[in-house]
Amino acid sequence: MAAILGCIADDFTGATDLAGLLGRSGMRVSLRIGVPAEPPCDTAPFEVIALKSRTAPRAQAIAETRAAFRWLKEAGARRFFLKYCSTFDSTAEGNIGPTAEALMTDLGIRQTVYCPAFPENGRTVFMGNLFVGQQPLAESPMRDHPLTPMRDSNLMRLLNPQVQGSVGLVDRTTVAQGEQAIQKALEALATQNIAHAVIDAVDDTDLERIASACRTMPLLTGGSALAMSLPALYRSEGLISGDTALPSAPRLARTTVVLSGSCSAMSNRQVEHYIRQGAPSLCIDPLEVAQNGQAAALDWLEKQDLTEAPIIYATAEPAKVKHAQSKLGAARAGALIEETLAFCAVAARDAGARRFIVAGGETSGAVTQALGVSQLDVGAEIAPGVPWTYCHSAGHPIAMALKSGNFGAEGFFDDAQSVLERT
Numbered sequence: 001m002a003a004i005l006g007c008i009a010d011d012f013t014g015a016t017d018l019a020g021l022l023g024r025s026g027m028r029v030s031l032r033i034g035v036p037a038e039p040p041c042d043t044a045p046f047e048v049i050a051l052k053s054r055t056a057p058r059a060q061a062i063a064e065t066r067a068a069f070r071w072l073k074e075a076g077a078r079r080f081f082l083k084y085c086s087t088f089d090s091t092a093e094g095n096i097g098p099t100a101e102a103l104m105t106d107l108g109i110r111q112t113v114y115c116p117a118f119p120e121n122g123r124t125v126f127m128g129n130l131f132v133g134q135q136p137l138a139e140s141p142m143r144d145h146p147l148t149p150m151r152d153s154n155l156m157r158l159l160n161p162q163v164q165g166s167v168g169l170v171d172r173t174t175v176a177q178g179e180q181a182i183q184k185a186l187e188a189l190a191t192q193n194i195a196h197a198v199i200d201a202v203d204d205t206d207l208e209r210i211a212s213a214c215r216t217m218p219l220l221t222g223g224s225a226l227a228m229s230l231p232a233l234y235r236s237e238g239l240i241s242g243d244t245a246l247p248s249a250p251r252l253a254r255t256t257v258v259l260s261g262s263c264s265a266m267s268n269r270q271v272e273h274y275i276r277q278g279a280p281s282l283c284i285d286p287l288e289v290a291q292n293g294q295a296a297a298l299d300w301l302e303k304q305d306l307t308e309a310p311i312i313y314a315t316a317e318p319a320k321v322k323h324a325q326s327k328l329g330a331a332r333a334g335a336l337i338e339e340t341l342a343f344c345a346v347a348a349r350d351a352g353a354r355r356f357i358v359a360g361g362e363t364s365g366a367v368t369q370a371l372g373v374s375q376l377d378v379g380a381e382i383a384p385g386v387p388w389t390y391c392h393s394a395g396h397p398i399a400m401a402l403k404s405g406n407f408g409a410e411g412f413f414d415d416a417q418s419v420l421e422r423t
């Protein structure tokens with residue numbers, strides 16, 4: 001069937017997060033890695049294109065976002081969702097604002113909304129300020145992110161330098177009054193020529209009200225949670241019908257590899273926990289890789305029993321990350337790790353691994369690219385925003401769990417394996 005909602009995500013785990021939450025509706029969600037070279041075919045009602053544009057140069061991010069938009073439009077989508085991280089990961093240059101503005105131009109619209117809130121994962125927005133649990137964004141571990149350190153918690157201030165149009169707010173008092181109040185507030189902002197409306201949300205009910213108020217807007221932007229209510233709304237509008245069920249898991253060998261290139265606080269806890277449980281583990285350090293290359297990691301991997309789900313990780317505390325970055329530069333340190341983990345993924349596949357658990361958005365991008373994966377079907381959910389996905393690599397059916405830095409509980413790596421066993 002034709003796509004109903006066309007989604008563009010600025011990184012890979014963001015895309016799986018969004019696809020997973022849309023998949024909770026029980027309807028088919030197809031996830032494409034990058035803009036497909038071929039014209040749309042076998043499209044699902046929910047199509048998600050994963051870009052790697054979060055930290056790309058601005059012009060490149062805009063060009064890729066536009067190309068994704070054109071493909072989704074050709075697939076039949078008339079409504080679009082620009083997905084970014086629930087911690088609004090971006091820099092003063094972008095890329096959230098510039099890509100949203102480019103889509104607004106292509107759609108010929110004068111206003112869109114910005115709602116990164118993901119209450120189930122502790123991300124809430126109040127009076128335009130983003131909180132991670134009880135901490136303002138700029139006081140959360142996100143202030144030390146290797147690529148997009150977030151040093152301000154106010155979304156209007158963060159967005160303002162990224163866009164040409166004006167930025168405004170629909171605050172919680174309005175959102176709490178419901179759908180019509182939200183629509184009126186947006187209209188009032190539009191009459192003041194405010195093109196970019198940040199919207200508060202502190203719980204799922206707020207998000208439902210916002211989704212309902214904004215469901216006919218051609219473009220919504222936000223975290224994945226805002227999109228979660230859309231399938232039910234579309235079904236009630238009669239836009240979706242019939243045979244759109246999620247696929248079941250393929251039968252796969254229990255050969256697994258865990259690759260973690262995320263340095264987020266939760267990934268640090270998850271890696272430590274997994275190793276404490278006795279998983280075979282190898283730590284890779286960018287300084288050592290810079291000096292000696294990837295042979296040590298590949299040698300270690302070759303000796304592993306993949307049914308024990310070994311882990312290779314670069315995950316480290318902020319001080320260690322800073323030290324490596326000061327010696328190599330942040331971009332080179334990141335690229336060395338991404339490349340090494342990507343090589344390890346390919347070597348693991350060639351050695352028979354069929355289940356891949358990957359931590360880190362950029363890391364997941366590098367790994368999927370190296371495995372030559374271009375389309376994934378969304379399957380069982382492991383944790384909020386992290387589903388298993390099913391795809392092919394070098395002709396083999398494989399399953400991949402792509403986890404964004406701070407997602408999942410402490411036992412995530414074990415949780416992922418148990419969920420796949422049960423499906």
Ligand code: ADP
Binds near residue numbers: 363404
């Ligand atoms: P997250 O989802 O937590 O943001 P990402 O994979 O998107 O994780 O980003 C983490 C970045 O940090 C990647 O580019 C990764 O290669 C880099 N990185 C990982 N480990 C280290 C390290 N020990 N030192 C420096 N950079 C690192």
